[in-house]
Amino acid sequence: TPETHNDRLFSYSNDHSTPLPPKFDHLHAHSLQVYPTTAGKTVSALQGQFQQMLMRLTKPKSVLELGTFMGYSAMAMADGMPKGGVIYTCEKDPKAARLSRELFEEHAYSPSTTGKEVKRKDATIEVVEGDGMASLAVLAKRNLRFDAVFLDADKGNYVNYYNFILDNDMLTDEGYILADNVLFSGLVLNSEQRKRDAAAASASSSSSSASSSTTTAFSKGKGKKGKNGEAWGGDTFQKFADHIDTFNKHVRSDPRVDVVLLPAFDGLSLIMKKRQ
Amino acid sequence: TPETHNDRLFSYSNDHSTPLPPKFDHLHAHSLQVYPTTAGKTVSALQGQFQQMLMRLTKPKSVLELGTFMGYSAMAMADGMPKGGVIYTCEKDPKAARLSRELFEEHAYSPSTTGKEVKRKDATIEVVEGDGMASLAVLAKRNLRFDAVFLDADKGNYVNYYNFILDNDMLTDEGYILADNVLFSGLVLNSEQRKRDAAAASASSSSSSASSSTTTAFSKGKGKKGKNGEAWGGDTFQKFADHIDTFNKHVRSDPRVDVVLLPAFDGLSLIMKKRQ
Ligand SMILES: C[S@@+](CC[C@H](N)C(=O)[O-])C[C@H]1O[C@@H](n2cnc3c(N)ncnc32)[C@H](O)[C@@H]1O
Numbered sequence: 329t330p331e332t333h334n335d336r337l338f339s340y341s342n343d344h345s346t347p348l349p350p351k352f353d354h355l356h357a358h359s360l361q362v363y364p365t366t367a368g369k370t371v372s373a374l375q376g377q378f379q380q381m382l383m384r385l386t387k388p389k390s391v392l393e394l395g396t397f398m399g400y401s402a403m404a405m406a407d408g409m410p411k412g413g414v415i416y417t418c419e420k421d422p423k424a425a426r427l428s429r430e431l432f433e434e435h436a437y438s439p440s441t442t443g444k445e446v447k448r449k450d451a452t453i454e455v456v457e458g459d460g461m462a463s464l465a466v467l468a469k470r471n472l473r474f475d476a477v478f479l480d481a482d483k484g485n486y487v488n489y490y491n492f493i494l495d496n497d498m499l500t501d502e503g504y505i506l507a508d509n510v511l512f513s514g515l516v517l518n519s520e521q522r523k524r525d526a527a528a529a530s531a532s533s534s535s536s537s538a539s540s541s542t543t544t545a546f547s548k549g550k551g552k553k554g555k556n557g558e559a560w561g562g563d564t565f566q567k568f569a570d571h572i573d574t575f576n577k578h579v580r581s582d583p584r585v586d587v588v589l590l591p592a593f594d595g596l597s598l599i600m601k602k603r604q
Numbered sequence: 605t606p607e608t609h610n611d612r613l614f615s616y617s618n619d620h621s622t623p624l625p626p627k628f629d630h631l632h633a634h635s636l637q638v639y640p641t642t643a644g645k646t647v648s649a650l651q652g653q654f655q656q657m658l659m660r661l662t663k664p665k666s667v668l669e670l671g672t673f674m675g676y677s678a679m680a681m682a683d684g685m686p687k688g689g690v691i692y693t694c695e696k697d698p699k700a701a702r703l704s705r706e707l708f709e710e711h712a713y714s715p716s717t718t719g720k721e722v723k724r725k726d727a728t729i730e731v732v733e734g735d736g737m738a739s740l741a742v743l744a745k746r747n748l749r750f751d752a753v754f755l756d757a758d759k760g761n762y763v764n765y766y767n768f769i770l771d772n773d774m775l776t777d778e779g780y781i782l783a784d785n786v787l788f789s790g791l792v793l794n795s796e797q798r799k800r801d802a803a804a805a806s807a808s809s810s811s812s813s814a815s816s817s818t819t820t821a822f823s824k825g826k827g828k829k830g831k832n833g834e835a836w837g838g839d840t841f842q843k844f845a846d847h848i849d850t851f852n853k854h855v856r857s858d859p860r861v862d863v864v865l866l867p868a869f870d871g872l873s874l875i876m877k878k879r880q
């Protein structure tokens with residue numbers, strides 16, 4: 329596939345940014361070995377660098393992550409956190425939970441159970457294994473609150489995660505939520521069109537007013553693979569985008585928060601409580 | 605001109621973000637009246653929203669801006685700053701300096717000289733009129749240091765502003781610099797190519813090895829206008845991009861700092877001092 333203008337701007341941006349240390353490249357390579365078809369789920373190196381800088385800029389003491397995968401984003405964030413910081417990261421896949429836990433031990437983000445001596449990092453990472461909603465309930469019972477939340481698990485549950493966190497007062501007053509993939513490869517544009525089409529079709533009983541949805545370069549079913557290796561046809565993929573579009577509209581109309589949808593990477597929303 | 609995919613993603617992002625209050629739209633409209641050909645120099649509404657949220661996330665007490673223009677970005681940032689915060693903003697154009705000063709008074713970002721009573725904002729804005737480098741020298745003499753710096757004045761001086769600020773210890777230890785337009789409509793890609801071509805041409809005395817520079821949609825001299833209304837041909841415009849490319853390489857290779865070039869808007873670099 330030929331490199332697009334956006335690809336070249338991304339490479340340029342990457343080349344003019346301070347790289348993360350080599351262990352992060354190794355982790356990307358390792359993920360590709362363990363999950364050959366789905367390793368791309370991890371954030372890019374440049375996004376990891378951005379999230380690390382965001383940590384340095386905002387100094388959260390307590391961070392929640394939904395979606396650990398192999399621990400790349402967690403480690404990138406941890407290295408930017410202040411001394412004594414903790415990341416709680418939730419993962420449903422038992423294999424990913426186990427492997428990331430091992431990596432966090434090996435790289436000294438958690439107390440060693442192997443007796444191997446390593447200099448402890450400033451921040452600690454705790455993996456919470458299980459379904460994200462169940463894990464949130466457990467964390468709420470422990471009365472934990474978070475200065476920063478990174479939403480990066482199953483897209484269909486973004487609204488549920490978001491509501492649970494706000495309804496249960498798990499976000500500190502000056503805390504923020506960062507939600508990943510909120511442009512979903514551009515497919516959210518199709519979601520809007522589909523919703524307009526559906527509304528038009530139900531308004532007029534003559535179905536001729538329903539136009540076909542916008543086709544983007546991304547919507548042509550490039551044969552992306554899902555977590556368990558199942559092929560993501562255009563339609564499965566589009567359904568995730570529809571969930572994301574619903575999430576974006578939900579947040580935008582929620583009177584409790586302010587949101588900025590940053591058109592960078594695959595779309596990153598920054599969400600904070602409105603000021604009193 | 606037809607809307608590109610990027611344009612549509614930008615609109616979508618804008619539509620799903622909390623807008624700034626109406627006075628900001630009025631200011632955009634007002635700028636267009638006063639500077640019909642150059643009003644586009646101001647940051648977009650969405651970027652203003654992002655910068656305001658960045659202020660809320662990082663809580664700088666003292667901010668430096670290079671390039672006030674009509675005060676849009678300064679006001680957007682000020683509204684996100686903590687109580688007692690101050691923005692020092694430098695502007696060379698006497699008309700822009702006067703008009704922005706009037707606007708800051710009118711909107712209560714500075715003490716009123718007209719006696720009109722308005723509720724004072726949390727943060728104050730002070731306009732420093734004159735050439736940016738001269739203004740930096742004045743601010744250094746006043747022993748001012750900054751928790752955040754927004755670089756948005758003449759692109760040819762970015763390296764000078766940056767060096768002066770770091771060399772004179774004007775950035776606090778955990779402070780950051782945000783540099784705007786570091787992708788310069790994508791033209792930095794041409795700059796790299798031109799530099800490679802020049803190197804190749806001087807390496808081999810046969811000039812046949814010099815390929816023509818990459819042509820992007822942006823480099824075709826769309827007739828952009830400079831500050832004083834002069835037409836910016838492709839080449840004038842490209843020279844600014846070359847300066848920006850030099851800046852990006854200078855920062856990336858400066859051992860004092862870490863940098864993340866965020867591929868959003870026209871390119872935004874986040875720069876912090878390396879941790880000890
Ligand atoms: C996009 S990946 C996370 C990537 C990771 N944040 C990184 O950048 O390195 C999403 C992860 O969420 C996990 N996940 C999917 N559904 C989940 C659920 N219901 N609860 C918790 N985790 C889930 C997947 O197993 C996958 O590892």
Ligand SMILES: C[S@@+](CC[C@H](N)C(=O)[O-])C[C@H]1O[C@@H](n2cnc3c(N)ncnc32)[C@H](O)[C@@H]1O
Nearest residue numbers: 645646647671673676677696697735736757758
């Ligand atoms: C891109 S505009 C700033 C826009 C503003 N930050 C905003 O977003 O609303 C750049 C401004 O820098 C000013 N400028 C240009 N050269 C300058 C110099 N040498 N010193 C100070 N200001 C300069 C221009 O007059 C112009 O108003």
